[in-house]
Amino acid sequence: MVAARISCLPSSFYSIFMESDIATQKLFALAAAMANDTLFFDFVNEVIREKMILGSNEYADSDVWIFFKNKQVQDEKVAGWREATIKRLGTCYKTMLFEAGMTDKGKTVRAIKQPILDPVFSYWLMDNGIELIAKAIAGVR
Secondary structure, three states: OOHHHOOOOOHHHOOOOOOOOHHHHHHHHHHHHHOOOOOHHHHHHHHHHHHHHOOOOOEEEHHHHHHHHHHHHHHHHOOOOHHHHHHHHHHHHHHHHHHOOOOOOOOOOEOOOOOOHHHHHHHHHHHHHHHHHHHHHHHOO
16 A cells, blocks of 8 residues: 555655655655545545635534545446445545644544645645645645
8 A cells, every 4th residue: 555655656755755854744645645546635625625725624524424425426436335435435534634634533523734835845746746736735726
């Protein structure tokens, strides 16, 4: 899993990653997960980013369920998933966001902590054509 995520990023990330602080390294890991998993990218972009743009500082389990219900309408593969699969994925997504420092660990409602991106990290994302991930993480248009 880690190797697949790393392979989604250009190799130039190694030197920047090694010189970054731990908070930026966690965001690198999040960006790699988003690059590797388009559904996770969609979740961060469509739920978390939109909440930050609208000035909301939290998201609820209901937002996770709504996201997956919308995806079930849009995609036949997702439509075939059982409720247990969706629950597991939702839990995984919430854990990745928490571990990256973007949310707290609330039970049903989680506070969103809009990160301040290290300029080197931000420029690297943009220089490598990953601007959409930068915008999703930063919560900007």
